Amino acid sequence: MSAPGIDVDPRIDDRRKAIDAIDDQLLELINERLRLVMDVGRIKAEQGRQVLDSSRESRIFDRLLSRNRGPLDEKVLIHLFTQIMAASRQLQRPQRVSFLGPEATFTHIAAMNHFGPSVEYAPQPSIRDVFRDVEKGESHYGLVPVENSIEGAVNHTLDLFFESELKICAERYLQISHDLLSRAGGLKAIRTVYSHPQALAQCRMWLQKYLPDAVLKECNSTARAAQKAAEIEGAAAVASREAAQMYQLAVVASRIEDVARNTTRFLVIGRDAVHRTGRDKTSMMFVTSHVPGALYKVLKPMSDAGLNMVKLESRPTRHENWSYFFFVDVEGHIEDAAVSETLEGMKKLCLYLKHLGSYPKASEG
Numbered sequence: 001m002s003a004p005g006i007d008v009d010p011r012i013d014d015r016r017k018a019i020d021a022i023d024d025q026l027l028e029l030i031n032e033r034l035r036l037v038m039d040v041g042r043i044k045a046e047q048g049r050q051v052l053d054s055s056r057e058s059r060i061f062d063r064l065l066s067r068n069r070g071p072l073d074e075k076v077l078i079h080l081f082t083q084i085m086a087a088s089r090q091l092q093r094p095q096r097v098s099f100l101g102p103e104a105t106f107t108h109i110a111a112m113n114h115f116g117p118s119v120e121y122a123p124q125p126s127i128r129d130v131f132r133d134v135e136k137g138e139s140h141y142g143l144v145p146v147e148n149s150i151e152g153a154v155n156h157t158l159d160l161f162f163e164s165e166l167k168i169c170a171e172r173y174l175q176i177s178h179d180l181l182s183r184a185g186g187l188k189a190i191r192t193v194y195s196h197p198q199a200l201a202q203c204r205m206w207l208q209k210y211l212p213d214a215v216l217k218e219c220n221s222t223a224r225a226a227q228k229a230a231e232i233e234g235a236a237a238v239a240s241r242e243a244a245q246m247y248q249l250a251v252v253a254s255r256i257e258d259v260a261r262n263t264t265r266f267l268v269i270g271r272d273a274v275h276r277t278g279r280d281k282t283s284m285m286f287v288t289s290h291v292p293g294a295l296y297k298v299l300k301p302m303s304d305a306g307l308n309m310v311k312l313e314s315r316p317t318r319h320e321n322w323s324y325f326f327f328v329d330v331e332g333h334i335e336d337a338a339v340s341e342t343l344e345g346m347k348k349l350c351l352y353l354k355h356l357g358s359y360p361k362a363s364e365g
């Protein structure tokens, strides 16, 4: 038997020596990169500019992906550089990100996927508190859910944009998958299942089949449900795998949702605008006058300009019965002449129009 760390095969030893040399170079290069990033950070601070530049980051990814000839997997490439840039931002100035808490909610997972491990995360009790925290400058960014592929729009988030001057800086998709978690490892001992009403609804058929006698109880979040499952005997939670780790629960069954491809779209909100990348989305909200054909007239300049509308949502204004805010997303950036001119044209045709932000278009993958 060989001693630990010493391999009998000289071919492996040879390659390990070469790997060590490469690791040394990588380490030196990462530190060299961080020194340059700190210079950029100092210049940005002098100019009062924000640390995060999503459009620059998006261009970096595009360039690296187009240069990559493998065998490095594209997803791994994105993960590695997300971490490097997260560490870079942290060195420039520690960032604080508010999210709809508590910890281990899907919003927390989306925030961690977006900002990486080196920022300070601040869980908030409501979506309104996330907005408020960023508005007051307590946090640099906030992360809020805006729509789910099965349940539709998160109305509260849409409503808050009317009152807020914050801008959308980025979007993020997260595939939602639910696990059944409990202190006991098996189904037999489970008498009560806790979760957020949407999560219970999304797993209804599975729960009926495998736990027909269990009582279903609603909670404010899937993370709160996991907390309950950790405290109460005979209780289980429908929550994320991450919640299992956080509350030391066993995963009794995984991926119990009735419909696969359940995805939630989240928005990163902040105080500063993001520059054009060439693959962007622009969000706006507007109110039309209460006359026949008003919506058609407001939307017409978009089709005249050849802009691709990717979302249209309506919400009651609550100021007057049967009057609505319309939320529209189009492809393109406010720095594109076609988009800015179209928005100016639309402004003239409606009672109120607000640009909510232009930001890089995210992929659902």
Ligand SMILES: O=C(O)C(=O)C[C@]1(C(=O)O)C=C[C@@H](O)C=C1
Pocket (backbone or CB within 6 Å): 037, 040, 041, 051, 052, 053, 054, 056, 057, 060, 084, 085, 088, 089, 092
């Ligand atoms: O280029 C910048 O503006 C930087 O601050 C550097 C850097 C990077 O690590 O490459 C870091 C943060 C920004 O979000 C974009 C890029």
